Amino acid sequence: MFKIAVLISGGGSNLQAIIDNIENGYLNCSIECVISDKKDAFGLERARRHNIKTYVFDKKEYGAELSYRILETLENKVDLIVLAGYLSILNWDIIKKFKDKIINVHPSLIPSFCGKGMYGIKVHEKALEYGVKITGCTVHFVDEGTDTGSIIIQKAVEVKDNDTAESLQKRVLEQEHRALSEAIKLISEDKVHVNGRKIIVKDM
Incomplete structure (x- = not known):
């Protein structure tokens, strides 16, 4: 198990x-x-x-x-x-x-809106402030930096014209729930292979 x-x-x-x-x-x-x-x-x-x-x-x-x-x-x-x-x-x-056995989920499409001080609702406020049309979430391996590890999975979320930070956060969170379990499943089935910064996912 x-x-x-x-x-x-x-x-x-x-x-x-x-x-x-x-x-x-x-x-x-x-x-x-x-x-x-x-x-x-x-x-x-x-x-x-x-x-x-x-x-x-x-x-x-x-x-x-x-x-x-x-x-x-x-x-x-x-x-x-x-x-x-x-x-x-x-x-x-x-x-x-x-090493390569710690994963994190971040509420943006890294490398956008990540790093020091970028967590929670602040991420979505910055996305709206910048005016992006697409945001999302990222599951990545954790390294010595902040949100700098190799990317395993990303899920995109469309930003709507009437979005608030809270409404956007809610839709991104739904994708976090999917992405994190997907990453765990792939790793548990030995389908994730690290090649430098690039992650090779096999048999998807």
């Missing part, structure tokens, strides 16, 4: 999509644990409802030790770490130990 850990900071709707896709048979994997950097993240309640082990490593409490605690908890226990709305930055040690 392919084993994953899911890291969250908030409501956990991407986590819920993964849980749903495991339960409906789309994903042949198990969530070994859910880790949050916030004690009051609703995603923790989602995990508990499905009897998934949870850990809280509050970033205010652990500070620079946060990534070490996560590494200590997950090393040799999971095949993939999934960042599903996780807002803390992982340090180089855990990224090195889990």
